[in-house]
Amino acid sequence: xxxxxxxxDGAAEAGPAITPIRRSGGKTEIAVAGPWxxxxxxxxxxxxAVVAAVLILVMYLIAAFAEFLAPALPEAAxxxxxxxxxxxxxxxxxxTDGSLSWMPHVKGYKQTVDPASLKRTFTIDPDKVVPIGxxxxxxxYKLWGLIPMDLHLMGPLKSGDTMYLLGTDKLGRDLLTRLxxxxxxxxxxxxxxxxxxLCLGVVLGSISGFxxxxxxxxxxxxxxxxxxxxxxxLWLGLAAAVPLTWSPLQVYFVIxxxxxxxxxxGLAREVRGRFFALRSDDFVTAAxxxxxxxxxxxxxxxxxxLTSHILAVVTLALPTMIVAETxxxxxxxxxxxxxxxxxxxLQEAQNVRTIATAPWLLIWPAGAVVLTVLSYNFLxxxxxxxxxxxxx
Amino acid sequence: xADDDVILSVENLSIDFNLRTHVLHAVREVSFELRRGxxxxxxxxxxxxxxxTARALLRIIDKNGTITDGRILLRGAGSExxxxxxxxxxxxxxxxxxxxxxxxxQEPMSSLSPVHTIGSQIVEALRxxxxxxxxxxxxxxxxxxxxxxxxDPDKMIDRYTFEFSGGMRxxxxxxxxxxxxxxxLIADEPTTALDVTTQAEILDLIKRxxxxxxxxxxxxxxxxxxxxxxxxxxxxMRYGRxxxxxxVDEIFHEARHPYTRQLLASTVRLEQNPRAxxxxxxxxxxxxxxxxxxxELSKFYGGGGGLFGxxxxxIRAVDNVSLDLSAGENLGIxxxxxxxxTTxxxxxxxxxxxxxxxxxYNDREGRAVDVTGLSKRDLRGFHRDVRLVFQDPFxxxxxxxxxxxxxxxPLFVAGLARGAALERRVGELMELVGLDPQSMERYPHxxxxxxxxxxxxxxxxxxEPRVIIADEATAALDVSxxxxxLDLLLDIQKRLSLSFIFISHDISVVRYFCDRxxxxxxxxxxxxxxxxxxxxxxxxxxxxxxxxxxxxxxxxHKRMLHRTRFxxxxxx
Numbered sequence: 001x002x003x004x005x006x007x008x009d010g011a012a013e014a015g016p017a018i019t020p021i022r023r024s025g026g027k028t029e030i031a032v033a034g035p036w037x038x039x040x041x042x043x044x045x046x047x048x049a050v051v052a053a054v055l056i057l058v059m060y061l062i063a064a065f066a067e068f069l070a071p072a073l074p075e076a077a078x079x080x081x082x083x084x085x086x087x088x089x090x091x092x093x094x095x096t097d098g099s100l101s102w103m104p105h106v107k108g109y110k111q112t113v114d115p116a117s118l119k120r121t122f123t124i125d126p127d128k129v130v131p132i133g134x135x136x137x138x139x140x141y142k143l144w145g146l147i148p149m150d151l152h153l154m155g156p157l158k159s160g161d162t163m164y165l166l167g168t169d170k171l172g173r174d175l176l177t178r179l180x181x182x183x184x185x186x187x188x189x190x191x192x193x194x195x196x197x198l199c200l201g202v203v204l205g206s207i208s209g210f211x212x213x214x215x216x217x218x219x220x221x222x223x224x225x226x227x228x229x230x231x232x233x234l235w236l237g238l239a240a241a242v243p244l245t246w247s248p249l250q251v252y253f254v255i256x257x258x259x260x261x262x263x264x265x266g267l268a269r270e271v272r273g274r275f276f277a278l279r280s281d282d283f284v285t286a287a288x289x290x291x292x293x294x295x296x297x298x299x300x301x302x303x304x305x306l307t308s309h310i311l312a313v314v315t316l317a318l319p320t321m322i323v324a325e326t327x328x329x330x331x332x333x334x335x336x337x338x339x340x341x342x343x344x345x346l347q348e349a350q351n352v353r354t355i356a357t358a359p360w361l362l363i364w365p366a367g368a369v370v371l372t373v374l375s376y377n378f379l380x381x382x383x384x385x386x387x388x389x390x391x392x
Numbered sequence: 393x394a395d396d397d398v399i400l401s402v403e404n405l406s407i408d409f410n411l412r413t414h415v416l417h418a419v420r421e422v423s424f425e426l427r428r429g430x431x432x433x434x435x436x437x438x439x440x441x442x443x444x445t446a447r448a449l450l451r452i453i454d455k456n457g458t459i460t461d462g463r464i465l466l467r468g469a470g471s472e473x474x475x476x477x478x479x480x481x482x483x484x485x486x487x488x489x490x491x492x493x494x495x496x497x498q499e500p501m502s503s504l505s506p507v508h509t510i511g512s513q514i515v516e517a518l519r520x521x522x523x524x525x526x527x528x529x530x531x532x533x534x535x536x537x538x539x540x541x542x543x544d545p546d547k548m549i550d551r552y553t554f555e556f557s558g559g560m561r562x563x564x565x566x567x568x569x570x571x572x573x574x575x576x577l578i579a580d581e582p583t584t585a586l587d588v589t590t591q592a593e594i595l596d597l598i599k600r601x602x603x604x605x606x607x608x609x610x611x612x613x614x615x616x617x618x619x620x621x622x623x624x625x626x627x628x629m630r631y632g633r634x635x636x637x638x639x640v641d642e643i644f645h646e647a648r649h650p651y652t653r654q655l656l657a658s659t660v661r662l663e664q665n666p667r668a669x670x671x672x673x674x675x676x677x678x679x680x681x682x683x684x685x686x687x688e689l690s691k692f693y694g695g696g697g698g699l700f701g702x703x704x705x706x707i708r709a710v711d712n713v714s715l716d717l718s719a720g721e722n723l724g725i726x727x728x729x730x731x732x733x734t735t736x737x738x739x740x741x742x743x744x745x746x747x748x749x750x751x752x753y754n755d756r757e758g759r760a761v762d763v764t765g766l767s768k769r770d771l772r773g774f775h776r777d778v779r780l781v782f783q784d785p786f787x788x789x790x791x792x793x794x795x796x797x798x799x800x801x802p803l804f805v806a807g808l809a810r811g812a813a814l815e816r817r818v819g820e821l822m823e824l825v826g827l828d829p830q831s832m833e834r835y836p837h838x839x840x841x842x843x844x845x846x847x848x849x850x851x852x853x854x855x856e857p858r859v860i861i862a863d864e865a866t867a868a869l870d871v872s873x874x875x876x877x878l879d880l881l882l883d884i885q886k887r888l889s890l891s892f893i894f895i896s897h898d899i900s901v902v903r904y905f906c907d908r909x910x911x912x913x914x915x916x917x918x919x920x921x922x923x924x925x926x927x928x929x930x931x932x933x934x935x936x937x938x939x940x941x942x943x944x945x946x947x948x949h950k951r952m953l954h955r956t957r958f959x960x961x962x963x964x
Contacts, residue, residue, distance in 0.1 A: 015631065016632060293805075
């Protein structure tokens with residue numbers, strides 16, 4: 001080969017050649033960006049997870065403002081409307097002269113009684129118009145049990161009218177209202193349960209991973225024993241032990257506790273594994289040589305590197321809690337009326353006859369559970385991918 | 393072109409990578425030719441696009457990369473094939489991969505399957521490309537293993553990867569690449585993960601096989617020493633372009649491009665020892681008390697008597713090592729991987745507990761402190777005076793702390809400074825190591841490898857230590873950055889009274905930096921002397937073999953081919 005000397009366009013280059021695609025996220029911005037900013041930047045690229053996050057946020061908003069959002073009260077029963085089918089919202093009514101005029105309404109019911117079985121069935125009567133509106137005055141309630149109010153997001157304009165957008169149950173209670181109230185219980189039982197699991201899991205996992213040796217051995221065996229127990233019979237036993245005289249609220253907390261006492265093991269293992277990996281990392285050794293105490297090592301250097309992972313694990317643990325509560329209540333050993341949760345609602349759709357007459361009693365609560373669990377899983381996946389922004 | 397020797401020619405090759413925020417032009421208008429029986433070395437520092445270029449020849453670049461322009465013409469048997477337009481899964485491309493072009497990767501540890509025997513992996517390649525039956529392929533494989541000088545090839549063929557050492561795996565990898573008599577051999581940093589003596593053997597082997605088979609070779613490396621030893625032609629890459637190309641002699645002796653000259657200068661500079669001029673008088677003064685003195689230090693792993701009373705054996709990671717470190721002295725510890733040099737460093741800091749022996753530290757007031765007997769609490773005081781600089785500039789900085797927090801952490805923990813005073817001190821330290829104090833609010837990911845290593849040095853200096861143990865502190869850096877960091881350390885040493893224990897596998901770095909050198913082999917110090925003496929006139933056979941295996945960055949004085957070989961005695 002002949003000696004070729006290729007000088008590139010005069011001036012010496014100072015870096016690799018690049019063509020920017022977008023102007024946002026300049027170099028200096030990324031340079032001063034903290035770990036959470038980087039996680040966020042990575043997370044928003046995961047579109048499905050973002051949608052899931054929005055859905056979950058909406059769920060919690062519904063849970064927070066259940067009283068206001070629900071058109072009625074959960075216990076308000078109207079025996080004359082048992083198993084009434086869902087009504088559709090229509091926006092216009094046809095006037096007598098054939099023109100359309102603006103009036104949001106639902107169609108009323110026509111009641112027929114089967115002469116042989118005396119069974120009452122409802123059909124939608126297209127001629128009966130029940131006008132509805134937004135921000136209407138309805139049944140009085142106390143927001144968060146504190147503020148007396150009677151304003152509802154939507155409802156029938158006349159106080160005697162009824163509106164059942166998702167139908168009613170066997171006592172003639174509005175399913176939509178009960179579903180909204182159930183959201184509060186079902187979504188929060190997961191949070192409280194996971195909070196307890198989180199404390200147990202992180203503390204025991206950290207101790208196990210940081211110290212190793214006999215401590216680790218002991219904790220790991222406990223975890224194995226706990227995870228080897230058959231959960232449903234155990235729940236049954238524990239739930240049976242709850243005295244019947246307890247108030248529904250007390251039962252609620254005991255159930256949460258039971259569910260979470262078995263839910264921490266996975267988290268503890270995850271945390272322990274991470275601790276093991278990080279314990280021998282150079283930057284932890286460096287911090288140790290800098291004179292950091294063990295407490296400082298754990299809380300300043302190791303745990304912050306774990307928080308994003310823990311967040312992801314927690315997000316993935318939440319749906320199992322929700323499903324566990326639903327399963328317990330469905331079996332009749334979890335929450336009981338008058339507390340309303342998705343599990344309690346599903347319990348009412350336990351037999352085939354009900355499902356045949358009123359399929360909405362199964363569809364809507366089950367749909368809510370599926371939607372929530374899926375959203376949590378997608379969110380958890382997105383968080384897990386974003387959890388380590390320093391991979392590359 | 394009438395040149396019959398040209399097997400492959402690359403014309404105006406350009407490769408773009410689509411990254412999230414920008415398009416990276418990783419390779420730009422690169423042209424070169426590979427000739428039968430000749431070796432072309434692509435040289436460049438990390439990120440120069442040399443590996444991507446080589447991978448493009450086999451069309452195995454990552455998914456987000458595309459060849460935007462250029463041709464790769466493969467000639468042979470009167471025909472000419474352009475590799476660029478071939479379909480990813482076309483039979484033609486598959487037959488070129490491994491059939492006409494063989495590839496050797498950098499990491500012999502991860503490029504062979506751990507669940508198959510060495511033999512079955514080569515047999516597979518043979519049966520795929522050469523349509524042999526099982527028995528024929530086995531015979532051919534044994535012959536290949538013999539060619540790459542694996543002892544007892546008929547037995548080794550049935551061994552698994554984990555039973556092979558790094559060098560042996562690389563030999564097996566070469567056998568696999570050669571299985572189908574390729575016209576072209578691409579070697580992507582084939583010896584970077586290996587020790588110098590193993591590197592010399594492997595390069596030797598590749599060179600001989602290439603000559604006997606008349607293959608063309610494309611060798612990718614960052615090491616100018618390796619280039620000088622094996623290349624016929626050289627192309628220097630920087631930021632995706634070839635800045636200069638020519639015969640090896642022209643590049644080394646008549647380099648015209650400033651970058652080539654800089655690259656050579658930083659390599660050649662490491663061949664000298666500037667310490668001879670700046671060495672403080674205390675170093676050679678025998679009456680002064682040493683800062684650290686290590687006596688009969690040993691660390692054995694295992695050997696505590698098996699749980700079931702079975703036979704047990706100990707690995708002597710560090711075996712009866714004694715050394716002294718004077719004030720202001722730079723002591724080098726060299727050795728190949730597994731020689732115990734890193735363990736020795738960790739033993740001195742007691743992050744690993746020694747099995748036996750003593751470490752005595754003479755503190756600022758001249759009191760002798762027995763380090764081996766210190767409690768956890770007292771050890772903290774010792775760790776203030778004796779600091780460690782890590783090898784990996786990426787793993788050793790907590791990515792979740794700002795640079796200010798990283799450098800300031802030891803000060804904060806020791807309670808020496810808080811708030812504005814801490815900030816001021818961190819600023820001073822950053823200036824000392826040649827970083828802009830303005831950037832102290834940034835996170836480590838905003839800095840390059842060299843800059844991060846400077847941050848690591850600043851952290852080590854924060855507590856005004858007396859001794860710094862640098863464990864392969866420059867091994868992960870490019871050559872030009874490497875000499876910058878070494879100069880920085882020497883410069884800091886002039887200003888502060890510091891001693892260094894410099895642990896390295898790289899003899900040239902040790903020669904450049906150190907006053908005295910201890911050579912370690914299998915846990916023992918086999919030779920100890922001044923840097924000049926050890927590097928130019930070693931007494932021990934092992935040291936001679938080690939020194940002569942270091943490639944010499946001058947094609948007119950190839951060292952490796954006349955090297956002394958050291959046959960290790962049977963494993964104790």
